[in-house]
Amino acid sequence: MVLPLRRTHPQGSLDAKPDRLGDNVAMNSIYALLGTTVFEAMSRLAAERGAVNLGQGFPEEDGPRDILEAAARATLDGPNQYPPMRGLPDLRAAVAAHYNAHHGFDLDWQREVTITSGATEAIAAALLAFIEPGDEVVLFEPLYDAYLPMVRRAGGVPRIVRLHPPHWRFERETIAAAFNAKTRVVVINTPLNPSASMMNRDELTMLAELCRAHDAICVSDEVWEHLTFDGARHVSMLEALRDRTLKIGSAGKMFSLTGWKVGFACGAPVLMDQFAKAHQFLTFTTPPNLQRAVTYALSKPAAYYNEMCAAFQRSRDRLVAALEGEGFITLPARGAYFVSVDLAASGIAMSDEEFARHAIEHGVATIPYSAFYAGPGAPALLRLCFAKKDATLDRGAEALIKAKRALA
Numbered sequence: 001m002v003l004p005l006r007r008t009h010p011q012g013s014l015d016a017k018p019d020r021l022g023d024n025v026a027m028n029s030i031y032a033l034l035g036t037t038v039f040e041a042m043s044r045l046a047a048e049r050g051a052v053n054l055g056q057g058f059p060e061e062d063g064p065r066d067i068l069e070a071a072a073r074a075t076l077d078g079p080n081q082y083p084p085m086r087g088l089p090d091l092r093a094a095v096a097a098h099y100n101a102h103h104g105f106d107l108d109w110q111r112e113v114t115i116t117s118g119a120t121e122a123i124a125a126a127l128l129a130f131i132e133p134g135d136e137v138v139l140f141e142p143l144y145d146a147y148l149p150m151v152r153r154a155g156g157v158p159r160i161v162r163l164h165p166p167h168w169r170f171e172r173e174t175i176a177a178a179f180n181a182k183t184r185v186v187v188i189n190t191p192l193n194p195s196a197s198m199m200n201r202d203e204l205t206m207l208a209e210l211c212r213a214h215d216a217i218c219v220s221d222e223v224w225e226h227l228t229f230d231g232a233r234h235v236s237m238l239e240a241l242r243d244r245t246l247k248i249g250s251a252g253k254m255f256s257l258t259g260w261k262v263g264f265a266c267g268a269p270v271l272m273d274q275f276a277k278a279h280q281f282l283t284f285t286t287p288p289n290l291q292r293a294v295t296y297a298l299s300k301p302a303a304y305y306n307e308m309c310a311a312f313q314r315s316r317d318r319l320v321a322a323l324e325g326e327g328f329i330t331l332p333a334r335g336a337y338f339v340s341v342d343l344a345a346s347g348i349a350m351s352d353e354e355f356a357r358h359a360i361e362h363g364v365a366t367i368p369y370s371a372f373y374a375g376p377g378a379p380a381l382l383r384l385c386f387a388k389k390d391a392t393l394d395r396g397a398e399a400l401i402k403a404k405r406a407l408a
Contacts, residue, residue, distance in 0.1 A: 052363060054396045055365040060388040086114045101302075114276050115285075118261030125275055133156075138183060141161070161174055222248060224335050227253065229333065243268050247264075248266075262291065315386045322397035341381060
């Protein structure tokens with residue numbers, strides 16, 4: 001419920017302004033009820049206490065120097081005025097060419113690609129564009145924490161399907177039960193943050209069949225598509241549901257430049273036209289210097305992505321080896337740059353939140369899985385980010401080992 005705005009009018013003047021906002025100032029209830037995110041809280045605690053931050057998901061080192069230099073040149077050379085609302089033509093064409101080279105998609109850059117200010121903005125625009133109040137949106141737990149408030153703010157009704165460790169498989173019977181005549185949108189994330197699991201082609205095909213049967217649209221968050229390990233290859237929902245999927249990609253994830261906030265939305269013209277109308281009233285456009293730098297970056301050969309994955313895989317294996325040497329049990333991490341620790345299997349009889357608080361006292365920030373669940377019953381797991389320097393990973397592992405030994 002939105003509370004009425006309470007104003008006081010000195011000396012009875014109806015046009016006098018209040019000295020301050022009253023306790024009953026009108027606020028949107030969805031946002032008013034949100035607390036500080038665990039990501040912000042853990043990062044703040046890490047900074048205050050000098051702890052290693054394996055919580056917040058960003059690389060410790062910036063992306064390739066040549067891409068940074070391209071952005072610098074683009075800033076100095078200009079222009080730095082408003083670019084087209086759907087993005088610079090050169091970048092949209094580069095996105096289409098990139099996905100043709102890596103996935104074989106034949107995208108019309110003029111009608112099927114829009115540049116956004118990050119993937120999160122693209123998700124918000126998609127939900128605002130595709131649903132109306134009362135429409136149902138199928139979501140999967142664990143879920144990226146932005147999905148739920150975005151769905152609710154757009155007037156959607158979330159229908160949440162819970163996936164289960166260690167493999168987080170999509171089971172047809174469970175998912176089919178979440179669909180009905182009110183289902184309008186399904187949101188998927190593959191590879192999935194936080195579980196680092198990936199949907200396979202059979203799972204995507206099954207979900208596509210359900211979307212077609214219920215006249216639903218799929219918003220496919222594929223920002224981690226180039227971060228896959230152990231020979232696993234990303235499969236896009238566009239392959240299974242070309243006419244009903246809005247695929248979202250992220251230059252920040254591709255090039256380890258998460259602060260740049262340059263995203264790609266790709267989909268059929270009927271979806272893109274509606275999507276662009278929402279996008280124009282959110283951010284309207286994205287910094288032109290970063291768009292030109294990403295245009296340059298997308299020309300990198302396949303070897304760049306192979307080397308990036310190999311480097312992150314080495315970091316994953318380094319952290320996992322250190323933890324498992326102390327008796328921690330980790331779950332398979334096939335994509336993204338996260339690994340999960342199973343506390344119960346590791347002999348730790350604490351909830352994820354309790355152990356996360358305990359670990360920060362011993363010098364390391366982590367993210368409890370409960371942050372990725374809408375309700376109670378989250379598994380006792382911790383998410384760790386391994387996109388860090390070797391020394392940072394070693395210090396983080398040492399701190400977790402100390403935290404575990406302190407419980408003995």
